[in-house]
Amino acid sequence: MPLLIRNGRIITATDDYHADIFAAADTVTRIDKSIDPKSCPAGTEVIDAKDKYVFPGFIDPHVHIYLPFMGTYAKDTWETAGRAALVGGTTTLIEMICPGKTDQPMEAFETWLSKAKGVAPCDFTFHMGVTRFDGEAEKQFREIVKRGIRSFKVFLAYKGALGVDDRELYHTLKLAAELGVVVTAHCENETLVDERQKELLGDKKSGPEWHEPSRPVQVEAEGVNHLMTFAELTGAEVYIVHTSCKEAVEAAQRGIARGVKAHIEVVLPHLLLDQSYTQKDGFQGAKYVMSPPLRDRSQLPHMWDVLRSRTISTVATDHAPFDFETQKVMGKDAFTKIPNGIPSVENRADLLFTHGVAGNRIDLHTFVDAVSTRAARIFGLKGKGTVAVGSDADLVVYDPAYRGKISAKTHHMATDYNAFEGWEQKGRASVVAVRGAIMAKDGKFVGKLGTGRLVPRGG
Numbered sequence: 001m002p003l004l005i006r007n008g009r010i011i012t013a014t015d016d017y018h019a020d021i022f023a024a025a026d027t028v029t030r031i032d033k034s035i036d037p038k039s040c041p042a043g044t045e046v047i048d049a050k051d052k053y054v055f056p057g058f059i060d061p062h063v064h065i066y067l068p069f070m071g072t073y074a075k076d077t078w079e080t081a082g083r084a085a086l087v088g089g090t091t092t093l094i095e096m097i098c099p100g101k102t103d104q105p106m107e108a109f110e111t112w113l114s115k116a117k118g119v120a121p122c123d124f125t126f127h128m129g130v131t132r133f134d135g136e137a138e139k140q141f142r143e144i145v146k147r148g149i150r151s152f153k154v155f156l157a158y159k160g161a162l163g164v165d166d167r168e169l170y171h172t173l174k175l176a177a178e179l180g181v182v183v184t185a186h187c188e189n190e191t192l193v194d195e196r197q198k199e200l201l202g203d204k205k206s207g208p209e210w211h212e213p214s215r216p217v218q219v220e221a222e223g224v225n226h227l228m229t230f231a232e233l234t235g236a237e238v239y240i241v242h243t244s245c246k247e248a249v250e251a252a253q254r255g256i257a258r259g260v261k262a263h264i265e266v267v268l269p270h271l272l273l274d275q276s277y278t279q280k281d282g283f284q285g286a287k288y289v290m291s292p293p294l295r296d297r298s299q300l301p302h303m304w305d306v307l308r309s310r311t312i313s314t315v316a317t318d319h320a321p322f323d324f325e326t327q328k329v330m331g332k333d334a335f336t337k338i339p340n341g342i343p344s345v346e347n348r349a350d351l352l353f354t355h356g357v358a359g360n361r362i363d364l365h366t367f368v369d370a371v372s373t374r375a376a377r378i379f380g381l382k383g384k385g386t387v388a389v390g391s392d393a394d395l396v397v398y399d400p401a402y403r404g405k406i407s408a409k410t411h412h413m414a415t416d417y418n419a420f421e422g423w424e425q426k427g428r429a430s431v432v433a434v435r436g437a438i439m440a441k442d443g444k445f446v447g448k449l450g451t452g453r454l455v456p457r458g459g
């Protein structure tokens with residue numbers, strides 16, 4: 001159905017103006033100071049965006065939905081995560097395909113694709129996880145890239161599970177440089193983590209509060225420096241996921257200064273939460289165990305500073321949803337067994353708007369750049385990331401006057417807890433459209449499942 005959005009204030013990564021937007025079908029076909037509804041085809045849905053912003057659909061470039069991990073499976077499906085994303089204004093998700101070390105990459109690609117296809121209500125694509133690199137796997141990676149998956153994912157952490165060794169890292173980066181694809185990387189020194197975990201557990205330090213000391217900032221900075229060295233020698237373009245601290249950002253900046261083509265991501269928990277959350281009584285701290293871990297509170301202002309200066313390219317979530325009651329408790333006797341992850345795909349943009357824009361930490365353009373535009377550019381998402389004639393009609397009519405509270409009782413994610421329970425929300429997506437179709441309104445999913453598409457990617 002054609003869509004006309006009237007009287008809105010359009011905000012992109014660079015522009016700010018009042019205009020009407022018309023989408024005849026999937027794409028924006030007209031933007032004008034004023035578009036008379038009578039000039040639109042019969043059946044056009046008309047939305048009044050007076051006193052509201054119109055943003056490009058948000059893109060979360062780092063989520064886990066189907067994820068076999070740490071002896072269990074992440075809780076969400078494309079149905080639950082897709083609904084949650086859309087209610088929060090996120091119209092495109094990039095999920096990581098995480099095959100086990102002995103799995104065939106092509107089979108993993110088909111599995112992950114089959115979970116999304118026909119179910120996802122939002123658009124989607126993937127980063128192909130490289131958890132093993134040999135001749136057989138390489139052939140399949142080339143094929144997967146040909147099928148439009150133009151980014152890889154490597155873990156320098158999770159020793160013996162998903163992590164790659166240096167030989168594998170080197171050859172993954174060489175292949176990526178040859179094919180012109182971006183390599184996203186989780187950077188922590190896996191050996192240091194492993195040894196420190198053993199020491200802490202040996203000293204009977206087994207609670208969630210010991211997760212951070214097992215992987216302190218130096219461990220992450222070393223991981224980033226390591227990646228930078230390998231990227232420098234191979235010429236690969238890299239994207240550092242969930243950078244949590246000044247030390248890691250600085251290691252990335254040193255690489256960039258040497259000419260490494262690198263992008264830095266921060267995730268919502270590292271902007272808003274700190275290590276003290278893992279110290280909550282009654283094992284509640286397990287809800288806040290993720291890797292890299294939540295850091296000392298003194299890190300937060302620095303992370304906001306580098307976001308404001310656009311040293312950080314994107315704000316993602318690393319949405320990794322595990323229930324508290326049945327999954328996080330697997331680590332009751334040892335923090336090393338707590339499934340790592342904090343769910344937040346639904347809350348990313350609202351909390352970034354609340355604490356960033358309404359909190360005067362970032363301006364509207366930085367907000368749009370970080371939650372949408374830059375991810376579209378880095379990962380070559382065709383038609384996404386801006387509001388312009390010819391771009392996909394992925395549009396968020398955003399009401400900055402809305403006030404509400406976050407709660408697991410009302411969220412759409414499948415988890416039994418919300419890490420931001422009771423937090424105030426200033427602003428909400430009042431209308432969310434994916435390629436012209438309205439999918440969410442005022443906190444409710446109103447769309448159809450299965451309408452999401454695999455996003456075409458450019459080089």
Ligand code: URP
Pocket residue numbers: 064186289290291292318320340341342
């Ligand atoms: O704690 C995290 N980050 N869990 C998800 C897996 C990953 O490392 O991205």
Ligand code: ZN
Pocket residue numbers: 186241242291292
């Ligand atoms: Zn990670």
Ligand code: ZN
Pocket residue numbers: 062063064318320
């Ligand atoms: Zn992740």
